[in-house]
Amino acid sequence: MDHPTTPATPPAESFPPPEPPPSRRRRWIGILIALLVVAGLAGGSWYLIKRPPAEGAGGFGGPGGPGAFGAGMVTVGHAAARQAELPITLDALGTVTPLATITLKAQVGGVLTDVLFTEGQTVKKGQLLARIDxxxxxxxxxxxxxxxxxxxxxxxxxxxxxxxxxxxxxxxxxxxxxxxxxxxxxxxxxxxxxxxxxxxxxxxxxxxxTRITAPITGRIGLRAVDPGNTVTANSTTGIAVITQMNPIDVQFSVPQDRVPEIQQQFAQGKPLAVAAFDRTRSTTLDLGTFSTLDNVVDTTTGTVKAKARFENVASTLFPSQFVNVRLTLRTLNSIVVPVTAVRTGPKGPYVYVIGEDRTVQMRTVKRGESTVDVVAITDGLKAGELVVTEGGDRLSEGSRVQLQGERPAAGPRQGASGPRAGASGPRGERRRREGGGPPP
CATH class of the missing domain: 1.10.287 (Helix Hairpins)
Known part of the structure; x- marks a missing residue:
């Protein structure tokens, strides 16, 4: 009786091992790549922070870069406290006001036969300007x-x-x-x-x-009537307008709180200097003296009108012109520093004083009068001491600083002792073996 034959099983070593699913392989490859990227970024960051600064460079290793901050150095602006005359001033907006403005009007009627002036001309008192028949x-x-x-x-x-x-x-x-x-x-x-x-x-x-003459010395304006026209006595328009230019006044307003101080200085017979500036406050138009105060306070603004007189020799002040006025009330002899050097803390105003070892000390001071640029220090500071004017937000008590313009202390130059020197390292050793010597 024949039995069914069973097919022979091949040896185990002839079958390859089963392969992992493709998705699992890709996952492991992605994880490996991510680890390599993270390691590369970490190494690059460590190198950029720890590498020695190049001499004169201003990047990450130069003055003011992360290398400097990492070493505890902060680059700051500075100024020296100095003894100076500090003028106490009062700024205001003023209007140029002439002492006299005259409209030339015919006092008798008739035909205007002659006009003997040029528009914009400076005329003298008594000068003949026009004739009527x-x-x-x-x-x-x-x-x-x-x-x-x-x-x-x-x-x-x-x-x-x-x-x-x-x-x-x-x-x-x-x-x-x-x-x-x-x-x-x-x-x-x-x-x-x-x-x-x-x-x-x-x-x-x-x-x-019938002879129209100049009643004052001043600048004549534009002509309103031409020769040959008939003029009437005391007409509203007139022939022209003469404005006195020298001297001339500037009218401005001062706060009512400043009135007692102005009156005190004025009563002592001290002339108060007044300067007139242009719109941008960059050019001084003329210098004059304080004249007087008005006799009433404007209740709507809380100010008092005042006048200052200017010689206006160069005619730089023009009637009805808006100017910036600076009234000097008095002058103080005090220690001054830039306004940016004084900061305000929980204990009041303070400054950062720079020592000889380039460490800063927080020192409380007392402020006095101030201007746009400088402030007076009445207590807490001596003349000649250095104070921080810029970069103080990054400082604290005992911080080390580096002054702007100073040359930082440089580390060893990479070109002299680094891998490019050729005296050490695999590349230099290979050059010596080949007889090439160190590179130039």
Missing amino acids: ARPYEQALMQAQGTRVRDEAQLEAARVTLSRYRTLLGQDSIARQDVDTQAALVKQLEGTVITDKASEAAARVNVEF
């Missing part, structure tokens, strides 16, 4: 003169008659009534002559008014 006024003057001469002749005749009547009255040859009547006639004619003289003077004044 004077012929009608000259005729009126002659008429007044004729009337006066006629009445004077009548007066003379009446006086002669009165003298004769008085002689006859002494001889009792005439009635006293006739003498009194003649005396009254003489007085009447005397009054008429006085009226004639007044009319003649008025006519002469009108003739003079």
Whole structure:
């Protein structure tokens, strides 16, 4: 009886081992790559932080870089406390106001025959500027003169008659009534002559008014009437406007709290200096002196109007111009430092004082008056001491600093003793074996 045969099983070593799933292999490869990247970043960071700084470099290893901070050094700006005259000033916005502004108006009507000035010209007091046709006024003057001469002749005749009547009255040859009547006639004619003289003077004044002259010295503006036009007496527009330029005033306002101090200085006879600046406060237009204060406080602003006078020789101040005014109240002799050097802490104002060993000390000070740039220190600081002006936010008591502009202490140069020197390392050893010697 035949039995079914079982196929022979191949040896175990002829079958390859089962392969892992593809997804598991990719996972392990990704993890390995991530570990290599992390290790590379960590090594690069350690090298950048720990490598010695190159001489004169300003990067990570140079002054102010992470290498410097890692060594406890902070680059700061500094200034020396100094004894100086500190002016106490008051700044305000002012308006240039001329002492006199005159509108040239014709005082008699007529035809404007001549204009003898140039627009924008500086004219002198009494200078002839324009003429009006004077012929009608000259005729009126002659008429007044004729009337006066006629009445004077009548007066003379009446006086002669009165003298004769008085002689006859002494001889009792005439009635006293006739003498009194003649005396009254003489007085009447005397009054008429006085009226004639007044009319003649008025006519002469009108003739003079046909010549328009400058009442003040100043700068004349634009002409409003051309020659040949008829002008009327006291017209609203006028012919031109003259503005006095030298000297000139500047009007500004001061806080009411400053009024007692200004009055005290003014009462002592000390002239208060005033400077006028342009809009940007970069150019000084002119220097003058304080003049006076107004007599009332403006309740809407809490200020008092004030005036300062300037000679304005160069005509740098122009009427109605807006300027920045700086009034100097007094001058203090004190120790001053830049405004940026003073900071405020829980115990009040303080500064960082730089010692000779380049360590900083936090020192409490007392502030005084200040300007835009400097502040007075009344206590806590001596002249010549160095204070921190920039970079103080990164400091604390005892911090070491490096001053701006100082050359940092350099470590060993990489080119002199590093791997490129050729005296050590595998590359240098191979050059020596090959007889090449160290590289140049």
